[in-house]
Amino acid sequence: MRIAYQGEPGAYSEAAALVFAADAETVACRSFDDVFAAVAEGRVARGMLPMENSIGGSIHRNYDLLVEHELPIVGEVELSVDHCLLSRAGTRLEDVKVVYSHPQALAQCERYLENMSGVEIVAVYDTAGGAKMVAEGERRDAAAVASRRAAEVFGLTILEEQIQDYAANITRFVVIARAASPADEATKTSIVFALKSTPGSLYKALSGFALRDINLTKLESRPMRGRPWEYLFYVDVEAPRQSLACARAIVHLSEFAQWVRTLGSYKAWSRATEPTQPQAAERV
Amino acid sequence: MRIAYQGEPGAYSEAAALVFAADAETVACRSFDDVFAAVAEGRVARGMLPMENSIGGSIHRNYDLLVEHELPIVGEVELSVDHCLLSRAGTRLEDVKVVYSHPQALAQCERYLENMSGVEIVAVYDTAGGAKMVAEGERRDAAAVASRRAAEVFGLTILEEQIQDYAANITRFVVIARAASPADEATKTSIVFALKSTPGSLYKALSGFALRDINLTKLESRPMRGRPWEYLFYVDVEAPRQSLACARAIVHLSEFAQWVRTLGSYKAWSRATEPTQPQAAERV
Numbered sequence: 159m160r161i162a163y164q165g166e167p168g169a170y171s172e173a174a175a176l177v178f179a180a181d182a183e184t185v186a187c188r189s190f191d192d193v194f195a196a197v198a199e200g201r202v203a204r205g206m207l208p209m210e211n212s213i214g215g216s217i218h219r220n221y222d223l224l225v226e227h228e229l230p231i232v233g234e235v236e237l238s239v240d241h242c243l244l245s246r247a248g249t250r251l252e253d254v255k256v257v258y259s260h261p262q263a264l265a266q267c268e269r270y271l272e273n274m275s276g277v278e279i280v281a282v283y284d285t286a287g288g289a290k291m292v293a294e295g296e297r298r299d300a301a302a303v304a305s306r307r308a309a310e311v312f313g314l315t316i317l318e319e320q321i322q323d324y325a326a327n328i329t330r331f332v333v334i335a336r337a338a339s340p341a342d343e344a345t346k347t348s349i350v351f352a353l354k355s356t357p358g359s360l361y362k363a364l365s366g367f368a369l370r371d372i373n374l375t376k377l378e379s380r381p382m383r384g385r386p387w388e389y390l391f392y393v394d395v396e397a398p399r400q401s402l403a404c405a406r407a408i409v410h411l412s413e414f415a416q417w418v419r420t421l422g423s424y425k426a427w428s429r430a431t432e433p434t435q436p437q438a439a440e441r442v
Numbered sequence: 443m444r445i446a447y448q449g450e451p452g453a454y455s456e457a458a459a460l461v462f463a464a465d466a467e468t469v470a471c472r473s474f475d476d477v478f479a480a481v482a483e484g485r486v487a488r489g490m491l492p493m494e495n496s497i498g499g500s501i502h503r504n505y506d507l508l509v510e511h512e513l514p515i516v517g518e519v520e521l522s523v524d525h526c527l528l529s530r531a532g533t534r535l536e537d538v539k540v541v542y543s544h545p546q547a548l549a550q551c552e553r554y555l556e557n558m559s560g561v562e563i564v565a566v567y568d569t570a571g572g573a574k575m576v577a578e579g580e581r582r583d584a585a586a587v588a589s590r591r592a593a594e595v596f597g598l599t600i601l602e603e604q605i606q607d608y609a610a611n612i613t614r615f616v617v618i619a620r621a622a623s624p625a626d627e628a629t630k631t632s633i634v635f636a637l638k639s640t641p642g643s644l645y646k647a648l649s650g651f652a653l654r655d656i657n658l659t660k661l662e663s664r665p666m667r668g669r670p671w672e673y674l675f676y677v678d679v680e681a682p683r684q685s686l687a688c689a690r691a692i693v694h695l696s697e698f699a700q701w702v703r704t705l706g707s708y709k710a711w712s713r714a715t716e717p718t719q720p721q722a723a724e725r726v
Binding site (some may be wrong): 210211212213214215218261264279280281323324325326328355356357358360361362364365367368369371372373374375376377378379380381383384385386387389 | 608
């Protein structure tokens with residue numbers, strides 16, 4: 159199975175793809191938009207998208223893209239994320255003058271990076287891309303915040319490990335496809351809806367789930383672009399869409415929301431750590 | 443009145459401070475933490491913090507800091523934000539090879555920047571700081587995404603105006619102080635609470651407001667750091683804390699939430715555009 163992800167080989171999203179399907183052929187994409195395009199055009203079977211991190215919060219761009227496109231969520235992966243500071247061999251910690259990484263990874267290591275004085279922080283497209291810049295660039299005083307696996311892929315030295323501010327650092331990914339898969343094993347459903355800003359509107363919208371004892375595992379509000387202070391709401395509920403309770407709750411929600419869309423119903427995967435044997439190295 | 447803000451003179455936060463108090467003496471701080479420290483230690487009377495943008499969403503760091511500190515919200519300012527691409531005189535648009543700005547501003551101009559091919563995007567502490575780097579740095583191929591006012595402050599040329607993806611681009615700021623002010627004119631209240639993840643918990647938490655016809659203007663969930671997938675919720679309600687309805691709703695909320703804190707009750711200011719005459723230039 160071909161799975162597209164955003165980033166360079168060695169990215170956490172690629173690790174998530176290999177957790178989802180150990181024999182996957184992973185396909186690197188420059189942007190999240192490119193992942194959606196690869197799935198929509200049938201060049202890959204699945205796309206792997208980071209949605210939320212337990213420290214940094216949501217990856218809003220992907221919530222926006224899920225609404226722009228019509229590609230259903232067919233799976234979910236949770237991955238423990240341990241960030242390392244990587245450099246070229248011979249560079250010492252005190253030599254580092256510039257650090258590259260993805261903005262989310264930089265946010266997750268905020269305290270650590272604040273303590274590195276006189277260091278320029280540069281946001282790049284993905285963590286493994288930052289590692290590649292260190293490996294292939296001209297600056298010997300550069301370091302990257304990336305995975306242990308990225309160190310192996312790009313031949314870098316690990317200056318420090320587990321530099322994230324909180325040890326428990328988990329990223330939740332969703333898997334998208336062109337068509338919904340048979341949902342026999344589905345345990346969760348993701349829904350997006352828009353509300354008028356009136357007293358009680360969110361309360362009424364959520365009542366369909368609360369009155370049926372359906373648990374919400376996520377609620378996120380996003381500004382509607384170009385319409386200041388009007389919001390979309392994203393909810394994940396612990397129920398398959400096909401269940402009578404969930405189907406009725408969505409009908410109930412439709413009465414109170416301006417519009418509703420189910421983004422997918424899928425099986426939640428258990429948490430995994432990064433694969434230690436970098437199969438991806440062969441593909442570099 | 444001395445008002446601290448994060449950034450360099452010419453930052454949008456400084457403009458918001460001058461909207462709040464036209465005769466304010468503005469005090470530049472390097473980080474949001476420094477703004478909190480300046481207020482807590484009494485070095486300034488107020489701090490001005492961006493909380494949310496109508497395109498990019500919330501500035502999560504400030505939500506986290508409001509919980510870490512005990513400084514009440516005493517006011518609110520909304521400011522229309524128009525981003526410009528700034529360079530040194532003589533640099534043409536096609537010469538630009540690197541663009542500096544704050545990550546939020548970069549996110550608000552995402553489409554525009556994607557169309558500038560072969561350009562390196564560098565995240566910096568604030569928009570005006572990026573403009574300063576262009577003005578004082580060695581690279582003539584550098585540009586910054588910042589305000590029209592930053593161009594005046596740093597003597598830069600405006601290559602393009604209104605480069606944000608959506609014309610309606612508004613940032614909401616809150617004003618913090620050491621002590622709550624007399625709340626006679628308060629119209630809004632900001633509250634933070636934590637919930638157990640059980641079916642209906644958010645529904646029950648919101649019921650106190652819904653049943654009393656109190657409108658929510660904002661609901662934001664934030665991961666609790668170090669406790670994966672447990673969330674804090676931030677709500678803004680359109681009611682003064684002293685009103686009987688709001689006071690009762692908060693008591694009601696306290697029954698269902700693990701903990702509750704009122705961040706402040708304050709007057710909502712009407713929307714303003716950036717001051718066109720840069721009083722701040724005198725302070726550079």
